[in-house]
Amino acid sequence: LMVSSGIGLGYYHACHILESKKVQCFGTADPRNRPPGDAAAGPVSQIFCAHNGCCALLPQGNKRLSCWSHKATFYPPATGIDPLHFGIGYDHGCAINQDHGVRCWGQGRGPQTQAPEGMKARSLAVASFFNCAVLMDDSVQCWGIKAPTPPPGLKARLVAAIYHGNL
Numbered sequence: 515l516m517v518s519s520g521i522g523l524g525y526y527h528a529c530h531i532l533e534s535k536k537v538q539c540f541g542t543a544d545p546r547n548r549p550p551g552d553a554a555a556g557p558v559s560q561i562f563c564a565h566n567g568c569c570a571l572l573p574q575g576n577k578r579l580s581c582w583s584h585k586a587t588f589y590p591p592a593t594g595i596d597p598l599h600f601g602i603g604y605d606h607g608c609a610i611n612q613d614h615g616v617r618c619w620g621q622g623r624g625p626q627t628q629a630p631e632g633m634k635a636r637s638l639a640v641a642s643f644f645n646c647a648v649l650m651d652d653s654v655q656c657w658g659i660k661a662p663t664p665p666p667g668l669k670a671r672l673v674a675a676i677y678h679g680n681l
Contacts (some may be wrong), residue, residue, distance in 0.1 A: 522563030
């Protein structure tokens, strides 16, 4: 019996966190399927995968996010990322840092890579080309390419995304 505490699903690959807190991937044989030594060795507490790769959350230390991909633009910046939670999309990612500030990164300078200035969030979800977050007052805000506008007065505790299709 194999038990997993988290599974990340990508384009033609998937990775999961083993009971030992190590990462194991399966699917096609390409770089999206090969976690680096720090993620493979664990301990990992969260994992997300998308079209171009995966990222895993490591314990407190110098490098909190370990990512693997065949595209350099997929990797988070070397500084400014100390996540409580994160998500990744087609070619970008966002993290809620320890201070609840949101920081995004990714290919180009598209609006999905630029979190609203001063945003503080409890939860976030990252889709292919846009992101949504539950703010500290439980309101919902979305940004990016063709981001949906939440209904007026919407309050939430958690936001989730799974769609990784075309615009």
